[in-house]
Amino acid sequence: TTMGIEMKEGSTQNKELVESFSIMMERIANDAACSTMGLGFLARTPSYYKALRHLRNFMNKLIEKNANNNISSSSSEPWAKGEEAMNSFLDTALNYYCRGHLKKEDVIIESIGLIGASFETVATAIYSVLVMLAMHPDVQENLFRETYALFPQKNIEVTYDHLKQAPYLDMVVAETLRLMPSIPIIGRQAIRKARLTSEIDLSPNMQVIVPIFSLHRSKTWWGQQAHLFNPNNFTPENIAKRNPYVYMPFSKGARNCIGWRYAEIAVRVSVMVLVWNLKFSTSFKYEDLHFVDHISLCYDVEPKLQVELRKK
Numbered sequence: 566t567t568m569g570i571e572m573k574e575g576s577t578q579n580k581e582l583v584e585s586f587s588i589m590m591e592r593i594a595n596d597a598a599c600s601t602m603g604l605g606f607l608a609r610t611p612s613y614y615k616a617l618r619h620l621r622n623f624m625n626k627l628i629e630k631n632a633n634n635n636i637s638s639s640s641s642e643p644w645a646k647g648e649e650a651m652n653s654f655l656d657t658a659l660n661y662y663c664r665g666h667l668k669k670e671d672v673i674i675e676s677i678g679l680i681g682a683s684f685e686t687v688a689t690a691i692y693s694v695l696v697m698l699a700m701h702p703d704v705q706e707n708l709f710r711e712t713y714a715l716f717p718q719k720n721i722e723v724t725y726d727h728l729k730q731a732p733y734l735d736m737v738v739a740e741t742l743r744l745m746p747s748i749p750i751i752g753r754q755a756i757r758k759a760r761l762t763s764e765i766d767l768s769p770n771m772q773v774i775v776p777i778f779s780l781h782r783s784k785t786w787w788g789q790q791a792h793l794f795n796p797n798n799f800t801p802e803n804i805a806k807r808n809p810y811v812y813m814p815f816s817k818g819a820r821n822c823i824g825w826r827y828a829e830i831a832v833r834v835s836v837m838v839l840v841w842n843l844k845f846s847t848s849f850k851y852e853d854l855h856f857v858d859h860i861s862l863c864y865d866v867e868p869k870l871q872v873e874l875r876k877k
Contacts, residue, residue, distance in 0.1 A: 568627065568676065569653030582623060583684075588616040590685055594860040624673045632659055654679055683824055685861050686747035690832045691839075693745040693862070694738060696854075697794050699845040699870050704796060708737055709875070712841045721841055723834045731837065736796035738832055742814035743787075744794060747828075749778035749862050751816055777813060778856070786811040794851065846871045 572579050595608035658675060661667040667675075698705040711733045728734070752774055755767040767773065784791045786808065787798065797803065810817055815825035822828070839845075849868035857863045 568655045568680065569631075570627070578623075581619060585616040585619045585623075586681055586684060588612055589620065590681060590860055592616075593681075594858075597860065598858070620677050621673055624676050625669070627655065628659065628662070628669060628672055631655060632663060679824070683828065687828050687831050689745075689747045689861050689863075690738075690742060690828065691835050692867075693747075694741045694832065694836050695839065695845050695870060696847070696849075696868050697737070697741050697744075698840065699847040699868070700849070700851045701794055702846070704737060704794075705840065705845065708733055708836075709840050709844075712837050716841060721838065723837055725830070727837070728830065728833050731833070733796070734833055734837060736799040738829070738836065739799040739812075740794060740796045743781045743798065743812060744792075745856075745862055746777045746781060746814040747861050748814075748816075748822075749776070749856070750858075751775045751777060753820070775813075775816075777816075778862075780811060780813070783811070842875060844873050844875050846873075 592608045592610065592613040596605045599605045599607050655672075655676060658667065658672045662669060662672050698708065711731055715727055715730055752772060755769055755771045755773060757769055759767045761767060781787070782791050813821075815822035815828070847868050847870050853866075854868070855865040857865050
């Protein structure tokens with residue numbers, strides 16, 4: 566959807582594309598860890614460069630294929646031809662490319678970055694929601710009832726207005742992202758001297774790590790049962806009395822995730838459709854969940870889910 570590409574089941578090209586992104590994300594995570602010791606080059610293996618070449622070649626061919634069919638470079642504004650002509654990120658990027666505002670290299674880099682930052686994180690968030698629903702059947706049933714009330718008909722087509730009418734869905738997704746944020750750790754650099762506490766000062770250019778995963782499970786902010794799944798943490802009353810900076814699955818401030826809104830909508834629409842059609846269960850225990858360090862959240866052992874069609 567981001568690039569306007571139709572993903573066909575069993576396609577060799579799509580399989581290679583996903584594998585290349587997976588390799589690149591894994592190597593970037595290793596690079597980030599090794600770079601703290603000046604050893605980032607160890608992560609740049611032949612497989613990394615092979616994956617990067619594949620992605621660049623793929624994007625180059627995609628740009629060449631679509632450039633001539635895209636929005637005319639004579640358009641004074643990128644949205645001049647309306648939404649029908651601007652239905653993906655690639656359309657927008659190619660519009661600026663055709664008008665001379667971006668070089669082809671810029672389009673390739675931005676496209677790879679956008680897909681790399683979105684496909685794995687959104688997929689992880691959707692999977693995590695389904696795992697929580699499978700482990701908490703009462704929550705799953707409440708969510709199904711809310712969804713069915715919005716779509717009593719057989720075929721459903723979710724719109725943005727529907728999402729505004731699903732408060733329990735918001736609570737479930739938010740609580741999942743609290744316990745399992747797709748990006749568990751972020752880094753920042755201090756731009757000026759700042760005092761955090763009476764004992765801690767930050768110097769200019771100091772590197773700062775924000776442990777989102779640990780912050781979201783802090784008993785100081787979330788109570789003695791902070792480690793447990795509880796959508797009621799996100800009732801309007803509980804949100805109002807809580808410091809807004811203790812929940813930051815997409816970071817906070819001027820450098821927060823540029824795609825946070827896209828991610829939230831993608832996760833909510835996917836979960837809504839899945840829960841309306843399917844019922845999820847698992848024998849995996851919540852207390853047996855363990856996670857490993859990565860750029861995006863990874864499960865040490867991914868719980869297997871049993872899926873069955875809902876009978877309505």
